[in-house]
Amino acid sequence: MYVHSYFPLTFSFGDHYEWNKVTSCIHNILSGQRWIEHYGEISIKNSNSEKCQCKVTFIKAKYWNSSMNEVEGAVTDHKGKVVHKLFGKWHEGMYCGSPPSATCIWRTNPMPPEYEQYYGFTKFAMELNELDPLTKPLLPPTDTRLRFDQRLLEEGNVESAEEQKQRIEQLQRERRRVLEENHMTHQPRFFQKSKDDTWVSNNTYWELRKDPGFSNLDCPVLW
Numbered sequence: 001m002y003v004h005s006y007f008p009l010t011f012s013f014g015d016h017y018e019w020n021k022v023t024s025c026i027h028n029i030l031s032g033q034r035w036i037e038h039y040g041e042i043s044i045k046n047s048n049s050e051k052c053q054c055k056v057t058f059i060k061a062k063y064w065n066s067s068m069n070e071v072e073g074a075v076t077d078h079k080g081k082v083v084h085k086l087f088g089k090w091h092e093g094m095y096c097g098s099p100p101s102a103t104c105i106w107r108t109n110p111m112p113p114e115y116e117q118y119y120g121f122t123k124f125a126m127e128l129n130e131l132d133p134l135t136k137p138l139l140p141p142t143d144t145r146l147r148f149d150q151r152l153l154e155e156g157n158v159e160s161a162e163e164q165k166q167r168i169e170q171l172q173r174e175r176r177r178v179l180e181e182n183h184m185t186h187q188p189r190f191f192q193k194s195k196d197d198t199w200v201s202n203n204t205y206w207e208l209r210k211d212p213g214f215s216n217l218d219c220p221v222l223w
Contacts (some may be wrong), residue, residue: 002198019044022058037061037068038090050078056086129154140205140214142189147223168223175220 007015022040039060045053056073069091075084086105088094093107112123131145146148149164179186192202208214 002196004200014048017044018047020106042073044154052077052083054086058090137215138209140190140209140217141219141222149223171221171223203208 001021002018003021005017007013007017017154019042021123022038025037025039026034027037028034032037038058040058040159041112042056042058043053044056051076054075055071056071059069059070059072065117069089069096071086071088071090073086074082075086077083084096085101086094086096087099089130090107091108094105095102096105097103109123112118115121118126129145129150139146147164147168149168151160152158152164178184186204188199189208190202190205191199194200
């Protein structure tokens, strides 16, 4: 699976970055202290330029070694020569260069108060589900911030959240049944498959938001 990030010419040089995801594993799900681990290699490249690329390795923890969450990598030029060395820990910070003179290029923000009561979310993760009155009228019905079950769960109403979750899942089953009976396949509204079989934006989101507006589109009941 690849993630894409495109920077239009308005803001930069038309860079189009893509990178794969590493493996994420949750240990001790059934018993003991749960902890998450990321391991594997990420390859980051600019599809519109071959000047450089970056490879970052999330090192898998070893039972006989107390060191965890370590990350190391390098930025190379178009000839494969290393121009920057990277190292650090994904839950603390990343550094560029060689110790002890390396420069910190990224550091985690302090965790919010009582974060353990909120699923261990960072401030950024907590804000992802915020729904302010100015934004709500502009959102498409596919936006998960409009999910009733998610909102109820966030508010601590687990019983009602489960009821809404079951209702939403039934709506999904009904839509799937209608498609199958009519020999149809689901067509994503905002995404399309690229030549390398990955999903990318079809660049219609902002156009449809402006004209005719998401509220004027024919959409199924999702939530």
